[in-house]
Each structure stands twice: as C-alpha cells, then as structure tokens.
Amino acid sequence: MLETVLPLILFALVSTSTPGIATTLSTASGAQFGFRRSVPLMAGSAAGLASVAAAGAAGLAGLLAAVPSLQLAMKVAGSAYLVWLAFKIGRSGPPNLDVSMAKPNSFFGGASVQWMNPKGWAMGLGAAASFAALADGPLQLALLLGAVFGLAAALSLSLWCVAGTLLARLLKTERQWRALNVVLGLVLAASIVPMWRPA
Template sequence: MTLAEFLPLFLFAAVSTITPGMSTTLATASGAHFGFRRSLPLMAGISLGLATMAVAAAAGLASLLLAQPSLQFAMKALGSLYLLWLAWKIGRSGPPHLDAKVIRPTGFLAAIGVQFQNPKGWAMTLGAAASFAALASGPVELATLLGLTFGVTAAVSLMLWCLAGLVLARLLRSAWQWRLLNGALGLLLAASIVPMWL
C-alpha cells in the first residue's frame, strides 16, 4: 500500500476523531478538572476502545452485534444511563481540582466501556471497514490497519481536546464561569446520547 492509497483512510479517521462528540467532551472536561497527566487513562481507554471497535468492524463482529436487537438495546440503555450520570457529575462540578488527590477522573476500563457505547465510533469504524476494505489483502490486515489508524488518530485528537480543557482551566477564574462551562459540557455529553436512539 502506498502513501497515496493510505491518505484517504488517514484523513477519514483524523476528521472523524477530532470532531466534537461524547469522547472529545469527556477529554475536555477531564483536562479542565484533572489536568493532562491524570487524564491519560481516560484518553488511553477511549483510544484503545475505538481501535478495538475498528478491529471488530473489520472482522465482522460489529455486524453481529447490530443484528441482535436485544443486546443492542441493553448496550444502549446501560450506556445512556452511565453517560447521563457522567453528564450530571460534570454539569454540577465546581472549579477544577488539578492538584486534588481524592477526586479521580474516569479510569481506563470505564473509558473503554464508554467508547463501546459510542454510536459515532461504531458508525466511523463500520464505514471505514466497508469503504477501505480494498486497501488490505484480507480481514487480518484490514483489522490491523484500521485498529492502528483509529487508535493513533483518536489518541492525538483526545490529547488536543484535553489540552483545550487544561487551557480553559487556566483561563476561567470565577465560579460563574465554571458553572457555565461545566453546564455546557454536561449538556453536550447528554446531547451526544440522542444519536444513539435515532
């Protein structure tokens, strides 16, 4: 595969992962409240989750999950409840706790679980598996290609969103500014659930 053949896949993954959604909202909120270093498990979990979804899409597992309505409904319901709980926590939180040791950001395993509930992630990876299958000689090569591409682009995108949250933490000083930001991030996260049910 040449660079010219790979470039469309890379651009698709880069644009898909950097656009706002539930994962980028979580990374921004985590950066604002916990800083970059303490947000690394969240970003690593989301990135690995998306890479795993891409591998599953290439292997055909996503089609199996989508064909099971009861399993799909259960995943949506549990994912929605968890995301609403996170949105509530973000929306009601105060100024950041960048140096706090007691308050913990979303962990690695929870971040993987959140990513598996992300309809945008499934749409991206399923679309990529269908659109770019010709780049690989078989399902294993396609799974490796998609997994690496989506994992790396997601990691870079989430780092940028996390840094944006960290910058906001440095700029915002008053309690009302934090209430406004936290309320907006909470609403964005809650709104990201809507496409899951459409």
C-alpha cells in the first residue's frame, strides 16, 4: 500500500513546503508569537488544505467552473483578507512592543486562508486528477487526499514556523523586527498576484 501512495505523499510534501501564503503566515507567526501560540493558525491551515483537497476530489471543482461568479467572489474576498493580513504583519514591530498584531491568527483564520488560496486549490485539483486511480471512487479519493494533504501541510507549516522562531532569535533591535515584518508583509501581498493571473 505504501508504494502506491508514496508518490502522492511526496507530491503533497513538496507542494506544501514551497513558499506561499500559508508558509509566509506560519513564518511570520512563529517569529512574532513563537511556535506554541502559532499552533491554532497552523492547525487551521492544515485542516483548510485538507478540506480543499477533499472538496476538489469530491467534485467542487465542477461547481466553481460552472459558476464563475462564485470563483470571482472567492478571489475578491481572499485578496481583501490577505491584503489586510499583509498590512497587519508589515506594521508590526517586535513582539513586546507590538500593539497592531497583538495576538496570533486563529484556527478559522488559517482555514479560511486555504479556502481562498489558489495554490491550495491547484494542489488539490492536480492531485485529484493525477492520483484518482488510487481510490475506488470520489469519496474514498476525498478521504485519501484530505488525510495526506492535511498531514503534509501540518509538517511543512511547522517547519516554516520553527524557521520563524529561529529567525526571531537573531533579531535584536526594533529596526530589524520592523524590516522583517515589512518583508513578510510584502511577500504575503505579492503571493496574491498569481490568484489574478488568467488560467
């Protein structure tokens, strides 16, 4: 069984580890709040990606293709939310001086980012098309993709969060913190651009 699922596991690990919206948020949260306080964000993001992959396998992709206005509404809402998050991250200072980003993002915030994340949908839909032969039907494929992508995202986001906490130990001055937060905010804002590219 492992030999047949191994390509899917590798695909999920590689695709969830590449830089994007969720990894940037996990890194910023780790730097700002530490690993433990970032767990709800990472758990929500992993659960969100699992549900996106499962929904893609179960056929939600067909609904989005049939109702372009729903897809546009998701893009607009997702972009607005991510711009707001990028602004909050970019304006924050060192953890002990920060008032604008006083608490880490929530489980729901992490999950909703994935539902509006084109990279997450591309991963889920690509996996559903590429690995459909591993399951006997849409429901089994949805369960398989949801489990694999959820676990892969939990692992990769944890690693990005740890990188953020290690980076935080290197930052000694308020100026260094502000520079890091501006960079992370700009990276997050730039990650919105692919959402608006024509397919």
